Amino acid sequence: MDEKIRVVQYGLGPIGCKSIEFLTERNHIDIVGAIDSDPKKVGVDIGDLATLPEPLGLRVEDNSKEALREINADIVVLTTTSSLEQICPQILDIVSTGKNIVSTCEELMYPWLTNPEIAGMLDAAAREYNVSVLSTGVNPGFLMDFLPLVMTGVCRNVNQVTVERIQNAQFRRLPFQTKIGVGLTVPQFEEKATQGSLRHVGLTESMHLIASGLGWRLEETTDIVNPVIASQPMVASSFTVKSGEVLGVNQIGRGYVNGEEVITLVFKAALGEPDPRDRILINGVPDIDMVIPGGINGDMATCAIIVNAIPVVIQSPPGLRTMADISPISFSKRL
Amino acid sequence: MDEKIRVVQYGLGPIGCKSIEFLTERNHIDIVGAIDSDPKKVGVDIGDLATLPEPLGLRVEDNSKEALREINADIVVLTTTSSLEQICPQILDIVSTGKNIVSTCEELMYPWLTNPEIAGMLDAAAREYNVSVLSTGVNPGFLMDFLPLVMTGVCRNVNQVTVERIQNAQFRRLPFQTKIGVGLTVPQFEEKATQGSLRHVGLTESMHLIASGLGWRLEETTDIVNPVIASQPMVASSFTVKSGEVLGVNQIGRGYVNGEEVITLVFKAALGEPDPRDRILINGVPDIDMVIPGGINGDMATCAIIVNAIPVVIQSPPGLRTMADISPISFSKRL
Structure with a gap:
């Protein structure tokens, strides 16, 4: 690709700012616009916002509709x-301004069964304007759905798919520890879990993506959030967790066909969790047991895959795409 | 897909026969033809040839050109x-009869750099007749090229890719043991290696596929075959290997950019080889170390992926495709 790809960064939270940083590292990409609704960010140089060494000479705009029309770009992150x-x-x-989209919106990753009406509307709009829309990320989007699906490609038969993503939260940043409930009492945890604010979003979408690829129709999915409870006191950088309090979260998604549990997704993140890993287990012919000891860092991987997805999404057929129906995404940069 | 896919099996060696068996297990596939040039196979029922419990009522034909014209099919394996x-x-x-192709031909997996003339001719012919041609398999086609490429999708940067495929040949079938040189003297091994009859075909193609996906232009590739030598006597099912004789093969492919070794592919198969595994190591940001302890059985996986590839190849844009530019292949069967 000789002409550079023109990218708009829309949304400048932690992931958006890291995305800015990753985008500037690619010699085939030009950042041509940035949009955020937060008045405190509007007008700020995106280099400063992303804490890069230098300003990038591009300021955040707030009126997204007008800004979108005026910016000449190939794709919006x-x-x-x-x-x-x-x-x-x-x-x-x-899409009405003719731009492709790559997003990290978890519920957009496979919305065909959770919200077919919106999925159909977005697909129709993308086709009308001849652009592609993809949601991806490390999870959902890669480790717990795309990668197990790809591994079944060498299987003669598949009976059951299990994915474990087990993380030790001990040395993760404070917002992550807070997000998984570290230091809460069990009643506080249960309350937040009921409100949905502790939930990792995406297990259901991941199950639907796996099932759709395998040709399975899940009759039921469940997504249950449980606390990991300290059996002895534990000290992290910013927390002292007493025995009986919460070390983190253990979330399990289960998908059923004919009453059998055919998909199991385990997402566990807690202080002091032993043996952190990403692991894919396929019960089939042959059985497959694949592991990434230590696991893959989530924030970095999510920003990397959305940046890596950009050229693939631009070249995809128009419509609302999923990770199962576009060409594989890989890192790409001339050495 | 409600209508069944009509498949011709062309080539009825061990892989072709196993492919017949796997094809019969899929409810969305009909085998509508079989072709082989071996006079001993022509006229034989493919069920008998594949040692299935029953004949399939379909006999092998020999005049491939005429047979191809007469058979109404969607794809040829x-x-x-x-x-x-x-x-x-x-x-x-x-392709001149309008049929798509999925093949296990190793040199067809990524021929754009090893033989650009033939690659261009095949691509043009496929486009002319509006069909797709893909070569795949477990190796080349998946474990040592497609899978590492896919794993780089979550990387912010990639410096070096190493893949190890280490197999213990102790309990493999005799032709496999013979193929890797078990029981030869070192001079016999060297002679066969020089003739090319001991070589695993595909390391160069795998390196080119990885490099093309990453946007790297390899200035040099090497593919070196060495014997694994017994330091003590060893007995396998059909061999007694003396100390100093050959236990198997250790083949290493290396790809270079700017004088640096950026891709290393290690294919090692030997009697008594400890710690058999498939392993992918990415030196980048983040580093990735992924392992399948025990490794994936090659013959089964190759037949599985060509059968799994069938619906994907049929729906691909016309031309000579590679694993890096088609939608992901997964197992698919309604439970």
Whole structure:
């Protein structure tokens, strides 16, 4: 590709700012616009916002609809929300200006069964304007759905798929520890879990992506959040957790066909969790047991895959795409 | 897919026969033809040839050009040879009858740099007849090229890719043990290696596929075959190997950019080889170390992936495709 790809960064939270940093490292990409609704960010240089060594000479704009029309770009990196309902009008605005989209919106990763109406509407709009829309990330989008699906490619038969993503939260940043409930009492944890604020978003979408690829129709999915409870006191950088309090989260997604549990996704993140890993187990012919000891760092991998996805999304057939129906995404940069 | 996919099996060696068996297990596939040039196989029922419990009511035909014209099919599974030059006229015949192709021909997996003339001719022919041609398999095609490439999708940067495929040949079938030189003296091994009959075909193609995906231009590739030598006597099912004789093969492919070794592929198969595994190591940001302890059985996985590839190849854009530019292949069967 000789001409550079023109990218708009839409959403400048932690993932959006890291995305700016990663985008500047690619010699085939030009950042041509940045959009965020936060008045404190509007007008700020994106280099400063992303804490890069130097300003980039490009300021955040707030009126997204007008800005979108005026910016001549190939694709928008959309990192605003996990919610399909909230992201829907943003997507419609973007595609109506003829721009492709790569997003980290978890609920957009495979919305065909969770919200077929919005999925159909977004797909139709993307086709109308001849652009492609993809949501991806490390999880959902890669480790717990795309990668196990790809591994079944060498299987003669598949009966059951299990994925474990086990993380030791001891040395992770404070917002991550807070997000998984570290230091809460069990009742506090249960309350937050019920409200949905402790939930990792995406297990259901991951199960649907796996099942759709395998040709399975899941009759039921469950997604249950449990606390990991300290059996002895534990000290992390910013927390002292007493015995009986919460060390983190253990979330399990289960998908069923004919009453059998055919997909099991285990997402566990807790202080002091032993043997952190990403692991894929396929019960089939042959059985496959694949492990990444230590696991893959989530924030970095999510930003990397959305940046790596950019040229693939631009070249994809128009419509709302999933990781199962586009060409493989890989890192790409001339050495 | 409600209508069944009509498949011709072309080439009825061990892989072709196993492919017949796997094809019969898929409810979305009909085998509608079988072709082989061996007079001993022509006229034989393919169920008998594949040692299935029952004949399938379909006999092997020999005049491939005429047979191809007469058979109404969507795709041909082409398992005749490892050689690009030998498979080229077969492919031209097949695509001229409007049929897609999935092949196990190792040299066809990424021929754009090893033989750009034939690659261009096959690509043009496939486009002319609006069909797709893909070569795949477990290796080359998956473990040592596609899978590492896919893993770089979550990387911010990649400096070096290493893949190890280490197999213990102790309990493998006799032809495999013979193929890797078990029981030869070192001079016998060297002679066969020089002739090319001991070589695993595909390391160079795998390196080119990885490099093309990463946007790297390899200035040099090497592919060196060494014997694994017994330091003490060893007994396998059909061999007694003396100390100093050959236990198997250790083949290493290396790819270079700017004088640096950026791709290393290690294929080692020997009697008594400890710690058999498939392992992918990416030196980058982040580093990735992924392992499948025990490794994946090659013959089964190759047949599985060509059968799994069938619906994907049929739906691909026309032309000579590679694993890096088609939608991901997964197992698929309604539970």
